[in-house]
Amino acid sequence: MRLVVVGNGMAGSRLVSEVRARDPHLTITVFGAEEGHPYNRVLLSNVLAGKARAEQLRLHELSWYGANRVEAVSGSAVAWIDRETRAVHTTDGRREPYDLLVLATGSEAFVPRIPGVERAIPFRTLDDCDRILKAAEHSRRAVVVGGGLLGIEAARGLAGRGLPVTLLHLADHLMERQLDPEAGLVLGETLTGLGVDIRTGVVAEAVEEDGVRLAGGELADGDLVVLACGVRPLTGLAAEAGLEVRRGIVVDDEMRTDDPSIFAIGECAEHDGNVYGLVAPAWEQAAVAADVITGGKSRYRGSRLVTRLKASSVELAAMGETQLTDEHAEVVRFSHRAKGTYRKLVIRDGRLVGAILLGDSDAVGTLTQLFDRGGPVPGDRAGLLFPGLAAAPVAESPVLMPDAAKVCQCNNVTKGQIRACWEAGARNVAGVAAATRATTGCGTCRDAVEGIVGWLCEQEGISA
Known part of the structure; x- marks a missing residue:
């Protein structure tokens, strides 16, 4: 049987290794649009901050493919899928037949349609990271557009290199999808103390040679502009092949599309109405798809998301339904803005359904386990937020x-x-x-x- 994988990023490369671990004989071909090794996109911010080198992000050495009899085709994008003859066709004219096909096309950076946007650099790929670093060497000030996870990591990384940075965000507080307003405020104050000028509730109307023009006419000064405005799933290949596409490529619990011979995993896939943008769900989906492809009976039931911010001197973990208020759940919170500390528990029906931990905390491990396993929450709520105060002795x-x-x-x-x-x-x-x-x-x-x-x-x- 011939397996073809479209996409050799974090989802596609994991799928290939999971399949090969289960079946040593299946014929596997994987196409990657980017040149070179597959790499860990999650750690790009470490490269930007100077904490890691590009080669340290590799997921597989090229020798791995030969040793495991996997054909990896780099720098070759798949242009269209012929479902009638079960073959994919690449932009450089190659035709590759398949018995089973996995789409792991991921997502692309969202680039706003504003004048001068071509002057800015999106922050999404290793090549983008290289362009930003080269530009930073000759820049006097940077402007980062987007105050989500990636934008904050980019801003902190550049500031850590000594470059003054202004961070622009459309919403009224940072990371509004994961954080409540108070946590967003505390995070912003923490970043300000680290050299990042935070501007929330602003609209970028144009990118100019000397910065970003805001609605109302104000100019956010900077000769390097980085875009971190979110991503959108790459679904065009699937849509043109006639597969069902909504926000992402629609899949069932086996990660199959409405064509039983075609699977989709990772950021391009939509399961039960959800499109996940984190690595853990992508890898869980890869394991399920690999098991099904090799004759197993695994099923994907969705993922419980834990978001971790990877920015030097900023500790943040957020999970679950963080936006619920006292009207809908039991909410336990502690805030110490002067120390950059904010902790919040959201409890419903005796279970932890959400949490925010900002600032150094030894409670992250315990709360993540409680959230992930859905177990009952102990009666000592303060002991959960501050394990050192709990009556039970701390494990040595x-x-x-x-x-x-x-x-x-x-x-x-x-x-x-x-x-x-x-x-x-x-x-x-x-x-x-x-x-x-x-x-x-x-x-x-x-x-x-x-x-x-x-x-x-x-x-x-x-x-x-």
């Missing part, structure tokens, strides 16, 4: 975490799986990552993994 080591505790959200890795692979011989974080993929998504679980591995090694008197 990470090994005392329950085995079922999820350590890596992106890859669904539990503490028990980390312990098991340590016992099988993985004596450092690199070994655990190779065996479980923990730390290879957004990277925010690295400290927790290091703690577990370090404690286990200490008990045995060996070096991690």
